[in-house]
Amino acid sequence: MTQPYSPPPGLCAACENVKIIDTRKGSRFYLCQLAEVDARFPRYPRIPVLRCHGFREAEVPVAAEMETGD
């Protein structure tokens, strides 16, 4: 199975606040869940995100979790 296309996401790939959305057309989007409670954060941040004061390192990076199926 081919991986969905997405440019490198930067910090979002390792953030506990991200929700990764893969479309049937083969694209991947990074939804910032902080946007639901804090208007300073865009729902879909422009990637790559290189600096973000909302970043919290996930114990297991979400992107890696999806690739291994865990």
Ligand code: SF4
């Ligand atoms: S808090 Fe920042 S790094 Fe984390 S998902 Fe949102 S935009 Fe990405």
